[in-house]
Amino acid sequence: MVESAAHSIHSLLADAARRAATYLDGLGEREVSATPRTIDRLANMLDTPLPDHGVGASEVLALLDDFASPATMASAGGRYFGFVTGGALPATVAAGILAKAWDQNSFGFISSPAVAQIEMTALRWVTQVLGLPPTSEGTFVAGATMANFTCLAGARNQVLRQAGWDIDAHGLFGAPEISVIVGEEVHASLGKVLSMLGLGRNRVVRVPVDAQGQMRADKLPKISGPAIVCIQAGNVNSGGFDPAPEIIAHAHDAGAWVHVDGAFGLWAMATPRLAPLARGFELADSWATDAHKWLNVPYDCGVAIVRDPAALHHAMAISGAYLPDGQDRDALQFSPDSSRRARAVDVWAALKSLGRSGLAELIEGNCRQARAMADGLAQGGVEILNDVVLNQVVAAFGDAAQTGRVIEKVQRRGVCWCGPTTWQGRKAMRISVSSWATTDEDIEKSLASILAAFAA
Numbered sequence: 301m302v303e304s305a306a307h308s309i310h311s312l313l314a315d316a317a318r319r320a321a322t323y324l325d326g327l328g329e330r331e332v333s334a335t336p337r338t339i340d341r342l343a344n345m346l347d348t349p350l351p352d353h354g355v356g357a358s359e360v361l362a363l364l365d366d367f368a369s370p371a372t373m374a375s376a377g378g379r380y381f382g383f384v385t386g387g388a389l390p391a392t393v394a395a396g397i398l399a400k401a402w403d404q405n406s407f408g409f410i411s412s413p414a415v416a417q418i419e420m421t422a423l424r425w426v427t428q429v430l431g432l433p434p435t436s437e438g439t440f441v442a443g444a445t446m447a448n449f450t451c452l453a454g455a456r457n458q459v460l461r462q463a464g465w466d467i468d469a470h471g472l473f474g475a476p477e478i479s480v481i482v483g484e485e486v487h488a489s490l491g492k493v494l495s496m497l498g499l500g501r502n503r504v505v506r507v508p509v510d511a512q513g514q515m516r517a518d519k520l521p522k523i524s525g526p527a528i529v530c531i532q533a534g535n536v537n538s539g540g541f542d543p544a545p546e547i548i549a550h551a552h553d554a555g556a557w558v559h560v561d562g563a564f565g566l567w568a569m570a571t572p573r574l575a576p577l578a579r580g581f582e583l584a585d586s587w588a589t590d591a592h593k594w595l596n597v598p599y600d601c602g603v604a605i606v607r608d609p610a611a612l613h614h615a616m617a618i619s620g621a622y623l624p625d626g627q628d629r630d631a632l633q634f635s636p637d638s639s640r641r642a643r644a645v646d647v648w649a650a651l652k653s654l655g656r657s658g659l660a661e662l663i664e665g666n667c668r669q670a671r672a673m674a675d676g677l678a679q680g681g682v683e684i685l686n687d688v689v690l691n692q693v694v695a696a697f698g699d700a701a702q703t704g705r706v707i708e709k710v711q712r713r714g715v716c717w718c719g720p721t722t723w724q725g726r727k728a729m730r731i732s733v734s735s736w737a738t739t740d741e742d743i744e745k746s747l748a749s750i751l752a753a754f755a756a
């Protein structure tokens with residue numbers, strides 16, 4: 301049944317907003333994990349055949365809120381430290397609701413002049429705040445995985461073109477080989493991306509790393525021919541940074557393309573206090589980052605930025621190989637997808653609501669909180685395995701089995717959520733402090749809960 305009256309859309313959306321606000325208000329009181337009971341309850345509600353006849357939109361909403369809301373992970377709250385997970389700033393949630401109502405197809409100027417303009421500003425601001433070259437081009441994609449894909453497609457095509465191979469016309473069949481150089485601690489998603497690009501997961505050269513998982517510049521191989529070097533700003537466990545200036549100088553001397561996976565670490569550039577960690581990364585040729593991690597916009601949103609606009613355009617153009625001159629900018633000429641949602645709206649809303657100072661406070665605050673968490677755990681006899689330079693803490697509670705038991709207990713206690721990881725061969729708990737919603741009180745409560753689980 302379609303409710304078409306203006307009255308009903310008002311009450312429907314007011315109901316949605318009220319339910320969303322009530323959900324967010326309740327996050328502080330509930331368990332952070334979805335419990336087996338709430339998951340089963342949702343599964344039972346969902347276990348029905350496709351209905352012959354629909355129900356009203358308000359009933360659809362009520363079902364979702366009554367059954368699915370309690371079964372969600374409270375990752376929008378302040379005590380979810382799993383993976384690297386940002387919350388969603390209030391301005392971005394609100395802007396997202398409006399943008400959903402707009403329902404703009406954001407592939408180009410012709411389909412949405414409004415979003416096309418917002419996208420140009422959002423890209424310019426992201427580039428500025430990350431200290432990247434202002435003449436770069438970029439695009440908003442689903443996440444850092446797709447941002448890595450987008451950048452590395454540009455890299456692959458460019459290094460082959462420079463070797464005299466027209467990949468647009470001939471693909472990879474018979475092409476000169478490309479050397480792909482990564483660190484031993486490369487993020488798993490990069491292997492998937494290399495496989496999607498026909499470059500192979502396993503035929504990479506892996507450079508040894510130090511105790512923080514940072515590539516050792518003195519162990520770089522000699523580079524010749526078409527080559528791509530992938531470096532990291534922010535190791536997913538330790539938060540460590542590869543030594544960009546040395547690696548980039550070495551790679552550029554050999555004519556290689558340098559790509560940065562900076563999913564969260566690149567945001568260190570947003571504060572003068574932490575920017576020295578990311579020193580030299582701006583000298584690379586392309587950068588992948590996430591907005592749904594540390595910028596705290598809702599899922600999903602990654603950003604791909606490429607120094608040479610023509611290189612990105614060559615790889616992504618839908619209409620042939622040349623940069624349109626003096627025309628309106630169409631996102632689909634720089635992006636792997638065509639039709640897409642207006643991700644830029646969330647990014648613009650985040651940066652407009654925070655400003656430079658708000659963003660710097662968010663980033664620095666999370667780093668200070670991670671430090672407090674690490675110090676508190678260490679005082680409680682927990683072994684901290686990384687040098688806590690950013691927002692990531694890697695902790696061990698004895699051997700693998702003991703650590704596994706503590707992680708399980710912490711998740712079951714429900715005060716906070718931390719996940720398992722393997723750090724340089726050792727089972728560990730990873731604590732990532734990446735949310736605007738995390739207060740110092742959240743850190744204290746979580747610390748107490750982890751120490752209680754450790755003591756039990």
Ligand SMILES: *Cc1c(COP(=O)(O)O)cnc(C)c1O
Pocket residue numbers: 384442443444445446487489490532534535536561562563564590602
């Ligand atoms: C999270 C992460 C990725 C993958 O990002 P998605 O947004 O999940 O696609 C890649 N690299 C690093 C370093 C990450 O932290």
